[in-house]
Amino acid sequence: MSEQKTEIAIIGGGLAGLTMAAVLDAYGFKAVCIDRDKPQKQATEKFDGRTTAISAGSRRLLDAIGIWDDIKDHACPIEQIRVADGTSPKFLHFDSLETGLGDFGWIIENYRLRRLLINRIENSKHIDYKTGVAVDHFERQKSAVQLNLSDKTVITANLVIAADGVKSKTREWLGIPVRKWSYDQTAIVCTVEHELDHENIAVEHFMPAGPFAILPMTDDEKGHHRSSLVWTEHGGDAPEILALPDKDFNKMLDIKFGGQLGAVKAVTKPQNFTLDLCHAKKYIAPNAVLIAEAAHRIHPIAGQGLNLSLRDVACLSEVLVEARNLGLEYSNLSVLQKYQNWRRTDNLAMAVMTDGLNRLFSNNIGAVRALRTTGLGIIQKMPPVKRFFEKQAMGLSGKLPKIIKTGTL
Ligand SMILES: Cc1cc2nc3c(=O)[nH]c(=O)nc-3n(C[C@H](O)[C@H](O)[C@H](O)COP(=O)(O)OP(=O)(O)OC[C@H]3O[C@@H](n4cnc5c(N)ncnc54)[C@H](O)[C@@H]3O)c2cc1C
DSSP states (O other): OOEEEEEEEEEESSSHHHHHHHHHHHTOOOOEEEESSSSSHTTTTTTTOOEEEEEEHHHHHEEEEEEETHHHOOEEEEEEEEETTTOOOEEEEEEEESSEEEEEEEEEEOOOOOHHHHHHHHSSSSEEEEEEEEEEEEESSSSSEEEEEEESSSEEEEEEOOOTTTTHHHHHTOOOOOEEEEEEEEEEEEEHHHSOOOEEEEEEEEEETTTEEEEEEEOOOOOOOEEEEEEEETTTTTHHHTTSHHHHHHHHHHHHHTTTTEEEEEOSSOEEEEEEEEEESSSSTTTTEOOOGEEEEGGGGGGGHHHHHHHHHHHHHOOOOOHHTTTOOOSSSSHHHHHHHHHHHHHHHHHHHHHHHHHHHHHOHOOOHHHHHHHHHHHHHHHHHHHHHHHHHOOOOSSOOOHHHHHHH
């Protein structure tokens, strides 16, 4: 058995935990970041074939920790967004040229971001990155937390940051209850190659079973045009689609795309994700704090889950740095309370909004359909309302932490 003391222990090295570690490193905090999986497994397309629509706010955070420069050549700008009700030819149209704020966001492959973050942490000054070991036991002590790892290491930390995902054991150990429900929807995700250029336009069709989103990606090395597909189906219907032979799956894609990008074919094996909502009733406890999906999971209809998590990272680090500068013990509840106040309402608001959007659009009830058509028409004609939605999606509204406001530490 080996024993180790540290200022901060991050449980979970997913995209959120790794970013947290990179920001803490940049601010000079000594931390341990623990993940039960090995990086060789995590940093592959097979492990996570999703892409993320990185908002302008998140881009600034990645810029501040020196990641953006390395990923920007693989980040496809979203210059326009088209939102259509079903297969209706009328759509709500957002154009970044009208906002004067630049691109709406960038589509990047999760595995590329993960690879860069892992590399950053492996070469960091202050982070001890432990992989292939799980946290098996958690015990609160007088003014610290003791963690028992599967390799028999015992870690004592002043503060534990739980970034261990939606099924967070840490949240359970802390006795923090959640509000949650399932959407009975499955997202089928894959990369598709298509004949025509997407012209940096993201398209989202709201179908009765859920959103069908086509997100523009950078061309591959051979110059093939690519998009990331998020195809939502009722939970019960997804297995049949996933079991289709490639030829039949591609035939269905052709029908679903309706020729808008010419001939289409899947070039990665479709992966599936069940969709649910989960929100922790509180984010903090003495010497412990929840971030990212350990605190909140939302419907991906607006592509905001990780963006919210990166904002958690930015706000928590700002609160910790401020406390340290004032000579306060940063693991105190009064300090952590600031983080909770800052983030919980914002995350809850996005959870409610995405839940409402999904309920409004994922059905085929005549009266609701008429309301939607009128609603989309009204929004299209009201530039201030459009600007409001655009700023939300870009992650530039509300009280911004310094990293996101300035793009620097
Ligand atoms: C279809 C789909 C599309 C999406 N698109 C977008 C998008 O466009 N934009 C966006 O912002 N968000 C998007 N999201 C959301 C985003 O993908 C998630 O929010 C994000 O991946 C969650 O990251 P995380 O680090 O919080 O959790 P996880 O990825 O679940 O990481 C948790 C980590 O903790 C580790 N762990 C767990 N327990 C232990 C333990 N006991 N000991 C050690 N390690 C442990 C796990 O191994 C794992 O690596 C999408 C989600 C879906 C499903």
